[in-house]
Amino acid sequence: MWYEIKDDCVIINIKAIPNSSKNIIAEVLDNQIKVKIKAPAVEGAANKELVKFFSKEFKVSKSDIEFIGGITSKRKRIKLPLNEKVRELIKIKTL
Numbered sequence: 373m374w375y376e377i378k379d380d381c382v383i384i385n386i387k388a389i390p391n392s393s394k395n396i397i398a399e400v401l402d403n404q405i406k407v408k409i410k411a412p413a414v415e416g417a418a419n420k421e422l423v424k425f426f427s428k429e430f431k432v433s434k435s436d437i438e439f440i441g442g443i444t445s446k447r448k449r450i451k452l453p454l455n456e457k458v459r460e461l462i463k464i465k466t467l
Contacts, residue, residue, distance in 0.1 A: 374404050386407050409422050437451070
């Protein structure tokens with residue numbers, strides 16, 4: 373499963389694709405969600421862009437988004453509050 377709900381948060385497994393033409397949640401694979409990010413994977417730029425993108429996409433503050441693992445890898449685990457926007461993603465992408 374590409375996500376795990378714990379209490380009032382969700383942990384999402386991400387495969388980040390840097391240097392893309394736009395920020396987008398591209399597809400759900402078996403155990404991760406592919407996210408294309410505009411920024412390059414240089415000096416944390418892609419991570420910053422990922423946090424900014426998820427903050428806007430799910431209407432949460434940047435400080436509420438936490439890297440659980442993979443900060444220097446393309447495969448990442450992030451934790452964010454479970455709100456209605458996140459529930460919509462889970463519902464849509466699990467169908």
